[in-house]
Amino acid sequence: VARRVFITGLGLIAPHGEDPVSIFDRIYQGDSAVRLVRSGTADFGSDLPLATVDFTPKDRIPKTQQLFMARASQMAVVAAEGALQSSGLFREGQSVENGEMGVYMGCGLGGAEILQEGYRTYFVRQSRRGRPSTVPMIMASGPASHISMRFGLHGPTHTYSIACASSTVAIGEAFRAIRDGYLDTALSGGAEAMLNDGSIAAWERLGVLASSHMDGPEASSRPFDLERTGFVLGEGAVLLVLEAESALRERAVDPIAEIIGYGVSSDAFSLTEPHAAGQEAAMRSAITDADIEREEVQYVNAHATGTPSGDPIEIEAIKNVFEDHASNLAVSSTKSVHGHLVGASGALETAITAIALQKGRIPPTANLTHPDPCCDLDCVPGYGREAPELTVAVSNSFAFGGSNATLVLRKV
Structure with a gap:
């Protein structure tokens, strides 16, 4: 029998901030988070409209763990904690109530900045002494793995790397798993951090990035408008807690919406x-x-x-x-x-x-x-x-x- 599936928690590390309600209010008002950012060097580079995130892992993730985490994974772990807290499944200093929870994540590229660092070490500095942790840090599956380890989640941990559809597919597959009885709860969403020089240059070369508009960088992203020139690249991590109806009813939780x-x-x-x-x-x-x-x-x-x-x-x-x-x-x-x-x-x-x-x-x-x-x-x-x-x-x-x-x- 198909079960109903609800969203009970949200955790966001987004260009507009971290509080879901405040983020929505700014978006509702048409308040842009896009800013002009320098990519490259003073002599070789360009100023581009980008949607960056004001995020630092300091005091939010143990230093020893940071050494093995790319930016996407860092944001994902913090967003996951926010989602779990808002759902009532986790409180600081306590374990997650349901250790069998699944993790379903979308990620397009993984540790883009770590990959760039590795190339610079090898080709520019001509050194073989790169990070020993480079390979696990650049894996697209890194965010999901770090979430499961951080919160002790022993359910299925899956990563979907399907470009722009990655996290929608991740949420959809988590929804199906819960609806069809394979899981009761899941953390699902996506993380991306590719605002480094190499990645931006590649997107520029593809010819899909927006140029800064005459009304300012905030006006650069213009879907459906005659003056649209492309998209503004952004970064962030967003996690949702999905629960079967039976699980949330046991906890007397008010869901946000139903999938x-x-x-x-x-x-x-x-x-x-x-x-x-x-x-x-x-x-x-x-x-x-x-x-x-x-x-x-x-x-x-x-x-x-x-x-x-x-x-x-x-x-x-x-x-x-x-x-x-x-x-x-x-x-x-x-x-x-x-x-x-x-x-x-x-x-x-x-x-x-x-x-x-x-x-x-x-x-x-x-x-x-x-x-x-x-x-x-x-x-x-x-x-x-x-x-x-x-x-x-x-x-x-x-x-x-x-x-x-x-x-x-x-x-x-």
Whole structure:
């Protein structure tokens, strides 16, 4: 018998801060966390709009553990602690109540800064005396492993490295495992930290990063807008506690939202170009999995990164899935203010969608001042919208490589 699955805790290390409610309030107001940051050196580099995180592991992670943790893992462990505390499953100085909890994480690249450091040691300094811990530090599975070790979690520990869809798939797979009776609880989400010179240069060379807008770096991320030039790269870690209904009822916990559906698909089309048919398949699968009618969906948290080609294709896919109902939907991209966290984006946007349902507030697409006629749905321009009737929402993540994932959430 399929079990109901609820989100009971959130832990965020995000460009807007760490408190979930404060983060949502800033996003709802269209307050951007994007800033101009120097990448490279004074003689060789560029100033780029980026969504950085104000985070240091000092006094938050034992020094001996920091030596074996890349930045993504450090942020993931702190975010996991926040999620466990907010769910009531963990208090400082105590053990986690459920040691059989699973860990399902998404991560695109892992220890990007450690990989860069290794190359510099070997090729620039021409030294073979790099970190002995380089290999375990650069593994994409590092964040999940460090979380399980830090909190003594003996359930399944899985990592999904699927570019921009990584953490949405991680949450979806955790949802399935709990719904189908394999687990009662799971920590699930994503972590990413690739704001180092080498990674940024690679993204620049791919031609997908936004240039700074004339109105300032805060206006650089412009999904659905005619003046969009690409996405703003971000970093962070976001963890959700997922629990079966029976587990949270035993603890008399008030959940944040319910996950009711999950769908995945592959475009089998291009490594970098999106394809509407694949995106449609993920959304249709998720809605079918949720056992709802498409007319019940009221809000779509779009993947929309702000690339010239990607945004209209997602709008096309939404129209094809929802048909006449598409004009009734609110569709927004919160990447307009928090940037694209790659492997952690889906988790952040799932958390935002969950809080939107809880509060009855739809977050906006900031910087949407000149709507693209090809993106002609209600994209919630500028500022958030009160929506006390908001009950069902969808969150999309569509990745390089053609991997697509969609979650359906419901108000509780």
